[in-house]
Amino acid sequence: MVSSLKELLNDTELSQTDDPEEKFVTTGVSWQMYEALLAKLEDNSHYRVNYIDGILEIVSPSIRHENIKKRLAILIERYLYLKRIRFNPMGSSTVKKQLKQAGVEPDECYAIGEKKNIPDLAIEVIITSGSLEKLKIYQRLGVSEVWVWQINQLKLYHLREETPSQFLDTHGYEQITLSEILSELNIALLKQCVQISDDIEAIDQFEQNV
Numbered sequence: 001m002v003s004s005l006k007e008l009l010n011d012t013e014l015s016q017t018d019d020p021e022e023k024f025v026t027t028g029v030s031w032q033m034y035e036a037l038l039a040k041l042e043d044n045s046h047y048r049v050n051y052i053d054g055i056l057e058i059v060s061p062s063i064r065h066e067n068i069k070k071r072l073a074i075l076i077e078r079y080l081y082l083k084r085i086r087f088n089p090m091g092s093s094t095v096k097k098q099l100k101q102a103g104v105e106p107d108e109c110y111a112i113g114e115k116k117n118i119p120d121l122a123i124e125v126i127i128t129s130g131s132l133e134k135l136k137i138y139q140r141l142g143v144s145e146v147w148v149w150q151i152n153q154l155k156l157y158h159l160r161e162e163t164p165s166q167f168l169d170t171h172g173y174e175q176i177t178l179s180e181i182l183s184e185l186n187i188a189l190l191k192q193c194v195q196i197s198d199d200i201e202a203i204d205q206f207e208q209n210v
Contacts, residue, residue, distance in 0.1 A: 021062035021127055029056040031098055038094060038103075048092060050132050051103040052140070057132050061107075061125075068149060069107040069125040071194050075206050076110070076123075079185055082210055088115045095119065095141055102140040109143075112181055118142055120181055126150040139164075139171040145181050146173065154191045186210070 034051045037058075041047055048059040061069075073089075080087050088111040095118060096103030109119035122143050124134055138146050139159060148155045157173035158180050164172035179185055189209050196202035 021065060022060040023128070024058040025055065025132075027055050029054050031101065034103065045092065048105040048107070049094070049103070050105065050134070050137060051096070051101075052132060052137050053101050055132060062127055065107075065125050065127045068127075068194065069123065071199060071202060072123055072125070072147075072149060072190075073108045074199065074203065075190055075193055076108075076182075078203060078207060079182070079190075079210060080110075082207065083184070085112065085182070086114075087112050090119050093119075095122075095143070097141055100140040102137045104134065104137045104141065121145045121147065121179075124148045133171065135173050136171040139173065145179060147179075149194070152191075152195060154187060154194070156187065 029051070031051075034049075034056060037056070038049060041049065046060060048061065050057045050059070077087075077089065079085075090106075090109045090111060092105045092107060093109065094103060094105050095109070104122075106119070106122040107125050108123040110121045111118075112120045118141055120143070122138060122145070124146060126148060134148075135146060135157060142159070142161075144159050146157045148157070156176045156179055157170060158176050160167055160172055160174050167174050178187060186209070189206060193202045193206040196205065
């Protein structure tokens with residue numbers, strides 16, 4: 001448990017180590033302390049800060065993590081441009097609701113159609129095991145779809161607000177095989193191309209088969 005804002009902010013300085021991907025987790029963090037930390041890190045885009053019910057997680061992503069999330073973003077955005085689907089890229093913007101006591105910084109997120117404060121689609125890349133239940137945070141924030149990349153697999157989850165009790169283990173999200181937001185997107189092709197390390201080759205192969 002963290003006893004003060006000063007202690008919390010000082011602890012975050014410890015993230016500067018040789019470990020390419022680190023997680024710092026603490027409990028007993030008030031919403032005001034969370035907001036103050038976000039303000040302190042406002043100009044440092046390297047960290048991802050997640051919060052729920054007083055539990056705070058700060059993640060320092062590895063280069064491998066960033067490569068995968070960027071390739072996913074490039075391919076998704078190429079698809080949106082090719083299909084002339086209007087969208088608003090929100091990157092790793094902080095998405096939060098004080099009344100829900102939840103906040104998250106996705107690896108990438110998008111509002112499809114018009115601009116919104118809450119994205120329709122959030123992307124999470126997991127290299128090492130996560131400490132917080134991200135789907136629980138996303139459910140509180142009302143994000144419609146969450147795509148999770150882990151161990152060369154892409155799992156899609158769609159929020160079932162009308163029948164949340166049927167999906168308690170995934171906090172109201174149903175795992176799906178095809179996106180309901182981007183219903184024509186070939187998920188198998190996307191997964192295949194994300195694993196191509198050469199970005200130009202990945203884009204070429206993706207666009208040739210879309």
